Amino acid sequence: MSILLTGGSGKTAPRVAALLAADKKPFLLGSRQEPSAGSNGHPTVKFDMSDESTWTKLFESTQIKAVYMMEPRISEPWVPMNKFIDLAKKQGVNRFVLCAGTSATIGKDGMGRVWEHLIESGVDYCVLRPSWFMENLIEPGLAFTIGKLNKIFTAAQGGKIPFISAADIAEVAYHALTDEKSYNCDLRVLGPENLTYDQIAETLSKVLGRKIEHVKLDEAGRIDILVQAGLSEYFARFLTRLEVLASQDFEKGTSDAVERVTGHPPQSFAKFAEENKAVWSSN
Known part of the structure; x- marks a missing residue:
């Protein structure tokens, strides 16, 4: 089976x-x-x-x-x-x-x-x-803007987000699929800290040894820059809407789901940044 x-x-x-x-x-x-x-x-x-x-x-x-x-x-x-x-x-x-x-x-x-x-x-x-994947920051778009431009562009303003690693999500999924007793519930799978993109930029600045700036855009400006990057207008509006919601602290939250299911706390963004700094250094 x-x-x-x-x-x-x-x-x-x-x-x-x-x-x-x-x-x-x-x-x-x-x-x-x-x-x-x-x-x-x-x-x-x-x-x-x-x-x-x-x-x-x-x-x-x-x-x-x-x-x-x-x-x-x-x-x-x-x-x-x-x-x-x-x-x-x-x-x-x-x-x-x-x-x-x-x-x-x-x-x-x-x-x-x-x-x-x-x-x-x-x-x-x-x-x-x-919540939002830490791995989004090593996708081609953000890897380029961080690596080459030293900038992160968002419409998230000062909204707080409990960024989570895909590895932690996968481990929770593994247990939900294989543990003898089914959970039969929903699990908020969140990282250990609610971070703003300003804080993300600060952490990246320390890890990379150069200034990384979070550029705050309004909704129209964010849609425009995503369309210029090659996204469809529909998807650009969709992503921007998520960022606007995040600016209102829609994503903000805490959860012990990762530790309760896996036995260890979720990975911090600082550790993720250190492990992936080569991605932003080589762009």
Whole structure:
């Protein structure tokens, strides 16, 4: 019996895969890319939440006992996700772990619809609600502006965010998938500190030995700079809206979920910055 990890090319699923591999637990990474694109040689299958033929092929060849679900970037993602849950349940899947976000609310459009469906379906489940990933700062866009321009551009102003590492999210997901007793609840997966981008810039300045500046933009200016960077206007508005909400302390919060589930506290941003300083030094 295997565990299916959707979002095989994302930040968390490959990390969950590494933990399962280390524990010699069978799993499959599901990816819209070809199977040869598997992360670090992990077993990978073709899986596309918007293509039902990839669902049926998967169950024809493999017995799945649990599924890790990531939100696909498609319109109304809860529609195919809920349909997949129904199919998987009929095929014997008895546990689902959904990685949602801070804004997920039961029954609300988005992952809240999937969360509601899991409860109504009577399956074992866990909904992870992490805050913003530390790894966003080493993605190409921010790696470039920090590495080359010594700047971080946001519309988050002085909003506080409990940045969390993808490694900690993956470890919580691993336990939610494999622990004998299902959690059947949601978990706020948050970092140890509520940090502003000014504080992020201060930490990076210390680690890199040069001044990193947080440039505060208004909503229109932030959308414009993201569009200039190559994002679609829709996605630029979406990301900017998240930053505007963060400026109002929407993300701010505390949680002991990481330590309670994994037995250790979540990684600090200072440690993350030290471990990844080569990314910003080489750009």
